[in-house]
Amino acid sequence: MTVDQLINWLPFGTDWPVITFLTAVIICALPVFLFIAVYALVAIYGEVKISSFMADKVGPMGQGVGFHAGKWGLLQPVADALKLILKEDIIPAAADKKLFIMAPFVVFIGAFISFAALPFGQNTIIADMNIGIFYILAVGSLSVIGIILAGWSSNNKWSLYGGMRSAAQIVSYEIPAGLSIISIIMLTETLSMQGINEFQQGTIWGILPNWIIFNNPFSFIAFFIFFISGVAECNRTPFDIPEAESELVAGAFTEYSGMRYAFFFLSEYAEMFVVSGVSATAFLGGWNSPISGFFDSPGWGVFWFMGKTLSLVFVMIWFRWTFPRLRVDQLMSICWKVFLPFSLLNIFGVGIWSLLVG
Amino acid sequence: MSNYFSNIFEAVSTLFTGLGITWRHMLNIRKDNVTLQYPEERWPRPERDIGFNIDDYNVIRSRLQVDIDDCIGCMKCERACPVQCIKIVTTKSGAKGEDLPDINHTGVTSNGTKKALIVSRFDIDMTECCYCNLCTYPCPEECIYMTGGPNSHKHPIDYEFSQYDRNDLIYKFAKEIDDEKLSKYFPQKEEAKA
């Protein structure tokens, strides 16, 4: 179900090409937006519950008479969403009004449009571009501009700190992420997401699924580098310095409240999904099932993709409730002194490997 | 160069042990859950107790309560209070140990001592009270005590006594006695003052 199939399918397609294109895009964008909203609620509920279980707490459980948080706290995310929507969103007087209003949308757009290239299943993809993964990486760095905008426009020293820190962090972590993607592109020789998925079908030596992570040791390391750089890009612990609760209160988002804060919140979870989706597709065989014959039909592909992505999202949540936070200079030194050399080594390694073994 | 790799190895191993601990806690949440579902489960926790049951409490710290009939107006509690949050005004009752029905004053306390004073005002300002329990020790009649715990036979526990207006937290324990009835009853109080 891709956009261009939709265009030919629309009845009045031939006489007003522009309008048909727009309607097709909107028809495709709506389910993605709904998916993100539902997924965010599930992710918030997951984070609340998992963090509580890890801390010997049970988390929100619907107790008490009258209006409460539903059985096992299921209504809690709905209550959070409602609260954020109904709350008055204040714009500080000294804030730079236009930029202040624009910032959350820029951040959300960064995460939202990269959903277009995520391969949910064999034929359930919004736009199967032949430069899929390159497009996602390019668009992913758009949210940095939003955060810097938010930090600058709230006219508050703490937000400025948060904005500058996140600029340095996200920009520098895109390099190891990009390089580790290059090392797998050398294997699959195609940038298109579906192409990468098709490359990972079948098995190696009969038992191991032919996922790139098992392909060779270098791509095994590349997976961890890419995943951890992804965690850094979503500002999640141990790299959550831009919105470090104990130092900058909420970093670049301190002055935001109500609906605008909800957008930042939503885009953080959307970004988490995108990063996990890309690492699942690139390294863990996207919609291919682990055992080659088992439930391999296109319909089931969505289940496999969602399973892998949500488990990676769980790992991110797991990180948050276990690790302390890194200092800014340590974060930079890890990126430039550890991740970069290793990802260059990976590229070299994969090259030699595919030459000898390939 | 060597500590570069040992650094990485040490980082990876300690991070994984950390992950292991939180994983274990997540799995056996049913066993060592700590939270208390407040409106339903009240203190103390029914099955996850702390080694002995509640009636062994030595003393309880909650709202102050005064049985005004037992109070002989000795003002020991007012002197013992470190924050001066108890105010007592007493007038001499001519007849010691006699009941005075019209100002419903009982002459004898529950454990037998005859009362020589009428307590016309016994206010405790619970917003100032620091719950230090120093006022309950000197009281000869044990009429001032903290509700619940070992005193729950006198008054059940009450720690949900918040009010909307701060002045409602000034508890007036003395019985309502209007002045003219009081002065009519003990005229000699006036000329003693004059």
Added chain:
Amino acid sequence: MSDEQIKLIEKAVANALAGDMDAINDIEDRVTRSKAKAALVKAKRLAKATTPAEDPSNTDELKVGDSAPTEKSLSEKVAACLNEKFPNSLEAEDVNGHIQMKGKNWFKIAQYLRDNPDFLFDSLQCVTGYDFGEGEDLEVRYNLHSMTHNHTIEIRIKTDRNNPKVPSVEQVWRIGDWFERETFDMYGIEFEGHSNMIRILCPEDWEGWPLRKDYETQETYHGIVVPKVKDGWE
């Protein structure tokens, strides 16, 4: 109270002090008997207070410092040493356990106490301001302690009330900075040579010195009424 009652009470208290308590017990009138008892208690306490109560302060220092009782206590040794080093700086000879000192060259004495090898008072434990009463003068008490020799002494410096001045020891012990600022904040004692002599606990522009005995809180501070007024209470 009739005068023969007073005579009766004095006679009863006199021989009760001498020993036979029943002189008071056989007074039949209940009121005078209780008055006699009260008078007896007051007389006893008076007797106890007039005998010079040995000041128990710094007994711990005696326990810890020196073992042999004949050997002079530490503060006496320090006082003697200071006497010949800084001639007329000690005000009173060592009164029970502390050293009374004039404020004059306190800074040099402090340095000497810290650097002298057999004293080595390297830690200023506590600086306490003290007010002898309304109109009397103020005093600053320093408790010094040595980490190596593990012994402590107490030094007191008196200053008069209207412009109290004591040399600052901030350079000798770094903690003096905050301790002296607090004493200044509470008692108004100026410490000469202190780097920034401003209040530390109360707001900078608070009037009056809170811990002096003759201190009344100011009515309003920046328009806020200071004493807490609560209706329906007084």
Added chain:
Amino acid sequence: MGVVHGDLMTLNIGPQHPSTHGVLRLKVKTDGEIISEVEPIIGYLHRCFEKHCENVTYEQVIPYTDRCDYIAAMNNNFGYAVTVEELMEIKVPERVEYIRVIVAELNRIASHLLALGAYGLDVGAFTPFLYMFRDRERILDLFETLCGARLLYNYIWVGGVSHDLPPGFIGAVYSFLDYFEPKIEEYNELLTYNKIFIERTGDVGVMPPEVAVSYGVTGPNLRGSGVKWDIRKDEPYSIYDKFDFDIPVGAGEMGTVGDCWDRYYVRMVEMKESVKITRQALKGIPAGDVHQALPKKIRPPQGSIYKRTESPRGDLAYYIVSDGSPIPYRLKMRSPAFTALSVLSEISQGWMMSDVLAILGSLDIVLGEIDR
């Protein structure tokens, strides 16, 4: 390569901030991330403790001492009671001494748990904070059955204690100690030896011993810098000389001696020592009446006294001058956190923003005790 210096920006880590452990304002001059000067401004929680003590009797001062260091209230009461007892030369029965040591050491564990948990929070680790608070709750439950209160006990009086131990108390303390010892290993695995934690605290905010002594720093902060000074050992009060326990001293395992990690680790080992002391005290507790030496009317003789005790934050000392009346003439409390905070500006020169908060957390200050 010369360091680029822009002009300094003053930043207020203001009275309301998540990791200032109370109402403290740090006026910070920063050049980008690097801190060039920190000036702590205190006084926001000043409640005239010493002025109050000049208007209430000796028994009524005890609830005020609770509220100075509200995290280790038992140790405050203990220090005050010991000082007044020495002034009045009261000999307290043996059972009371044992109860006081048990209760003080349990409160030391609770106070260290809060300090280490909050320190984990300052550095970003959320879960250890919740684990440590779960165990601290167990201690507070014990105190609630003992004296009714969970935080401000008014339990140790001058000359004795307010209530004897409830029947099942000793058994409950034993079961807590057995439950608690393996937990310390779990904290060590989760936080102490976590590489990111070591990166954030090793070699950070190093306090050399002579700076510590000159700033009058005491307690775990001083022992973290390698100076072996603990009043329970060097100037034993009550019956601490009966128990054998050793004093952990910072050894610079994860960096130089006297860095934040040492101060953190000294508190962790001190908790083990407190468990050892409590076990010995529980074994040797005699029978007896706890109200036996409680004086009817406390009127200490004329004179002054300066006595030090070991609170979880350092030397807690009371300087009491009595003029023979039931109301103290002058009462000065030497608060250990006051001196610990004064050293902050000296040891946080040149560190980064997030380090200043890590250093502040490692000093474990309580503003109630600093501002009195």
